[in-house]
Amino acid sequence: MIAAEFDVFLFDLDGVIYLENELLPDVKLSLERLRQMGKIIRFLTNDPRATREQVTQRLRRLGLDVNEQQVYTSGWATIQYIQRRGYSSVFALGTPDFLSEMRSSLQQVRINTDNQPQAVVIGYDDDITMRQVNEAVQYIQQGSDFIATNGDTSFPVSSGRSLATGSLIRAVQAATGRRPVVIGKPSPVMFQIATEDLPANARIVMIGDSPETDILGAHGMGYTGILISEAPVTFPSKYDFRAPDVTIRNLSSLFDPAMTVVPWSKPPFPWPERVEPGVAAVVFNEQGDVLLMKRIDNGLWGIPSGHVEPGETVEEAIKREVMEETGLEVTVERLIGVYSHPASQVFSYPSGDVVQFITLCFLCRVDGGNIRADRKESAEVKFFNPAELPADMLPMHPQWLMDALASDFSAFIR
Template structure:
């Protein structure tokens, strides 16, 4: 049974333990049995409009045993994160509970013209003027921190804006990405497992693949989806696919329940999928053009992204012109590549994108190799048998496919 495979159980609350003020079927009994077997329990919630003590009281009213040190809310975790980052003063868009958690952590909630951080939680009374002030403070150098990034929350009248909506209202004018504390980001999981022995086996149970399952997998934990049957994501490597699915907590003690082993792929989880282009350019001597990337020092085939309203052919000719000074025309398509291990890229601002790359063979039709690049060895032609060792991982495959197509074309 699953219960025997783990020492520590992390539980999402809403949708796993309760809905509203009613405990879900099997929740109280399942938790009581885990405690009887001396399992360690933690409760994690993205709700920034509550405190740990309020969660304890809410659970006790449902006859569920709970202790304040077991509760990890996004508001409390935000306060701990801010304290550890030496935040002294913060401008806060959030309710009284978030203010209280920050004050308990020694952080002054201020409305003055300068502060160390702008902290965004949830408050339905936030005004546009406050959003403008938050944006101005971030422009002046204040850190940007958010309790979570949930864009909506369910109501009887349909989805309503949540914290993520306010975050976007500030992110767009500032161009700054916030540090997001709640699931699926690491901080809540790190707080929940802090001071636990590294030998303990830990599992996360949640009802939301986008936060609970994804978040657990990103920090290397097993993850179980709780609730009705859900359609799996197409790729077996998708971080949002759970290792097991159960209907309620009683199923943790079902001898027939099966758990897959989570093996984390060798790439970070991408936030978006983008079209990319690459161009293999040979000179008259059969040498291939390579560029050295400024971010990691590796050599690679000229590549880039597709701008709005561009065709992929236009994109690669533009990229090569901008980066090398050479005018080229597309000769043929080599292939379309989307291997995540080599084509998922993290950026300095924290964003991670997965590129689907159209790779072309291109022919030089004009221009001159940019002398600035040439003098600094940022761009250079290489003999096929003398390629640099520091080469981007997917690029030898692209070059191999291009050379193979050349052979086939020659034979014909």
């Protein structure tokens, strides 16, 4: 049974433990059985509005034997993050309870008093005003760090959906052009804080009702993810981090002798936030040498590559990228291949963006221009004999070059 396969059980709250003010079926008995088996139990919620103590008291009123050390809210995790970063002044938006918990926990930190705080924290409260949001925007524009308790854009209420922290984040991000450090699930920050005192070999499982936060976050950490759902949830790709390792109807299924779960095996790439089109150019000169550039951002050699901009044709994008990166003019001859495998086509950027590219790679020849010094992305540009390539190349580019060499490009050589 699943309960015997793990040492630590991380539970989401709303939709897993309770729904509004009602404990869900089999929750109390299931938690008691896990406790009798010696399992470690912790509760992780992205709701930043209530304090850790308030959530604990709510669970106790529902009849659960819970102590405050088992409860991790995105608000409390944000407070821990602020403390560890050593900030001395913070501008924070959130409920009076969240701000009270922040002040009692961070007595050495000035909160909502400085004209230029070191960090801005966006939480959620129904009474947050546009004036306060604009104040946060201005502080971030002036250099304050940007932190968000969680990224959920909405949450369910009896009349439908209500805006949540993520909606405020998007407004501030659109105005400032800055990405926040997000603390709550699926971010690793909250998981790291909730598990930092556990043994390195602890077998950890996350149980939640959201593929986009609970399962994605667990898989990003390398944990197994179990989804609570009445119906199966599937995704097109076997590599999708949001796909649960098993789906159960309620917590009693953890003790079903017929149910097992295959522990999550993390693929060799981070989860991309989006997919974008890209182009690459394998450029040969008349001697049959291939053009490579050493990238400034990672110090690795590779063939010229980049984005397709709005309104561009693929051919225009290739010519522009080669010109920007090397100073050379090229003629596009023909398609070599289309590449999208995430192991080689997912890139993490210093901004925090994680992007998967679908790259169209073309065979090109030099048609003019000169390698110039005022390049945007390359520290060095050289032609190499294909048999004498540098060892420190981007991992996917040798395959693209091999595919180009397998085609006939003899017409390039004179």
